[in-house]
Amino acid sequence: MATKCEKMLGHDYMRRHNEVVKCIHMLLCKKYKIEDSGKKLRSHSVQQIVANKYVKIRIDTTIKIDVKIKYNKPDIVVIDKKSKEILIVEIGVTSIDNLQQVESKKLRKYDVLVNELGLIHECKTRIIPYVLTWDGIVTKYHAKYRKELAISDQIEAYIQSVALKKLLKVSRWSSAEEQI
Template structure:
């Protein structure tokens, strides 16, 4: 396939008589960056699939490490249960959690609630472009602060942490992600697995787009 099949390249370099707007949304000038990060049409389908693949990898590992799941299923075939529970620990998947006060953002991708050890971990995933990794990380922390405070009060917990998982479309990560994985006692190799999932999804989106006439 010709890797320079985006409409902008074809219009201005190949001099074809076509629009240089994105073939999906028809609004923004088409570029690889727009395709993998900014197209509003793709964001509701391709990007969600991309995001969920990473979330599934982490959810399944957490369930396995805590003795809730035995057999491992390839993440792309896996459909996580809304709530998994064992020995005072619950792992929630995209489940809204009620608290004493109304909180707008009360549905993280994954919530690990450990009543026995009086702690909780709020995990939320994002796959931004390379330039927005730090900004997205900070946004995730801010987004769930009120929820963390309310959760700590309602369940009388000693520790509640917001742990963003931010991996760029090209697989870049912050050092803070390694610290988050250490806190969750997740193996280091899992970061590589999540990066691989992000890169494969990026390649799939680009290939699909450039393959269109």
């Protein structure tokens, strides 16, 4: 367990989660030539909505549709008007015990939203869960999802190191707290 404090655990989950969102957001911005955020991840800023003539990327924003649904605020939504495709990327950083369950949940959570968006916009839709453990362990399906997102070995290693660094910071802080 990364920490014994539930409040701290939630905060650290969000920090790890947001770092992964930032990495994938930058990757998608470069892929779709949305903005020139430079080559440094540190200088990249995640904005809720960025767009160009053909593509819009939304981060953690509510998707409004006619039907009332429970889940309508995915981590990342890419609306590609040129290829007539909508992509939802759901990110999770979890424990080894919950890895497969979280990946499954992320894959199914937005089924209704994706179906509605496909009908409304008359386009192809996909959901990609990007899930790993605090120490960088992934499921057997992760390579497929990673390939679909075009995440290089270098970026994957960086994402895993970010998850691990955040875990180590929490572990060190917890150990120091226990000694007090």
